[in-house]
Amino acid sequence: MKLGVLLPHTKLYGGVKRFLELGNIFVEKGHEFYVFTPDGTPPDWFPYRGKMALFADLPKVELDALWTTTPSDLPMLLQSSARHKIFYHVRIKENLSEIMKHSEIELFACSSNVYRHDLKKFGREAFLAVGGVTVRNYQPKEDYQVKNRPFVVMGYGRLAESVKGTRYVVSACERLYRRGYNIKLLLFDTHTSDKMRQKYEKFKCSCPYEFVLDHPFERNSELFNRADCFVSAENPKYSGWNNTVAEAMACGLPIISTKAGTADLLIDGFTGIRSARWVFCFAKHIARLYDDEPLRRKLGTEARKHIKDYDWERVADKILKHLG
Numbered sequence: 001m002k003l004g005v006l007l008p009h010t011k012l013y014g015g016v017k018r019f020l021e022l023g024n025i026f027v028e029k030g031h032e033f034y035v036f037t038p039d040g041t042p043p044d045w046f047p048y049r050g051k052m053a054l055f056a057d058l059p060k061v062e063l064d065a066l067w068t069t070t071p072s073d074l075p076m077l078l079q080s081s082a083r084h085k086i087f088y089h090v091r092i093k094e095n096l097s098e099i100m101k102h103s104e105i106e107l108f109a110c111s112s113n114v115y116r117h118d119l120k121k122f123g124r125e126a127f128l129a130v131g132g133v134t135v136r137n138y139q140p141k142e143d144y145q146v147k148n149r150p151f152v153v154m155g156y157g158r159l160a161e162s163v164k165g166t167r168y169v170v171s172a173c174e175r176l177y178r179r180g181y182n183i184k185l186l187l188f189d190t191h192t193s194d195k196m197r198q199k200y201e202k203f204k205c206s207c208p209y210e211f212v213l214d215h216p217f218e219r220n221s222e223l224f225n226r227a228d229c230f231v232s233a234e235n236p237k238y239s240g241w242n243n244t245v246a247e248a249m250a251c252g253l254p255i256i257s258t259k260a261g262t263a264d265l266l267i268d269g270f271t272g273i274r275s276a277r278w279v280f281c282f283a284k285h286i287a288r289l290y291d292d293e294p295l296r297r298k299l300g301t302e303a304r305k306h307i308k309d310y311d312w313e314r315v316a317d318k319i320l321k322h323l324g
Helices: 014-028 055-060 071-079 112-122 166-178 194-202 217-224 243-250 279-291 293-310 312-323
Strands: 002-006 032-037 051-054 065-068 084-089 105-109 151-156 183-189 209-213 229-232 255-257
Touching: 002 014, 002 055, 002 071, 014 032, 014 243, 014 312, 032 055, 051 055, 055 071, 065 071, 071 084, 071 105, 105 112, 151 166, 166 183, 166 279, 217 243, 229 243, 229 279, 243 255, 243 293, 255 279, 279 293, 293 312
Parallel strands: 002 032, 002 065, 032 051, 065 084, 084 105, 151 183, 151 229, 183 209, 229 255
Antiparallel strands: none
């Protein structure tokens, strides 16, 4: 089959990475995959093995299926001759009123919470394409002991997007450090705009920390395995699927997270710890993991097992079967 997706760019964002990873698996399975962008620029951070094309090239390519996650792409989606015209819903708060006017547009949901939202609000039953992460690209953590070194708390450092909740994780670590905990904060992100660069330059933290920028994607396991736990404080009102939590789980890290994008992933007390979006809650849960090595090992081990159910390989097979 010939498959394609409309993307605004190929920078490192979760919604972009989703299709680059899926695209590679589709190619491995013998299909053609096209990424259409305004300028046709391939990603410089990911070994994408499909084809790049311009938006202007879309009428020239006969596709079996075409995806977008951006409502403003609706005119291009409708004009396409693709047999399956698909809106992949990944951001809950987006206005889908125009999308829902067109019954010929198929609806995919990236998570169970998005599926339930669309069913309740629009009466539309989406195809559940829940995932994912390519688990084979991540090495599991082996050592859960913390001896003669700081306890490393990892978080997503996308400071320019307040919905990611980085400030909650920072404040929780600062609070514990003031109370005498031997804590170190590990944040990571990739430059994608001048606004982000300015935020990083102004960042300050009153506990020991390291902010890793532009770490090679193919070496993410090394970065995640430097941590003792991963904390996600995303706003549950916005996230459909939590990519960073999925990656941390693939590395066997114990997780502390809000409900944001984790409805399918986090089983409280089994694959992670569910937290309310309050600094004192995150601090309490981090302190619990700090003091309990067996719990860290249990949560990390079960997280790695559970995330295999949402491997992109399985999602790709499910999608291909649906497309016929």
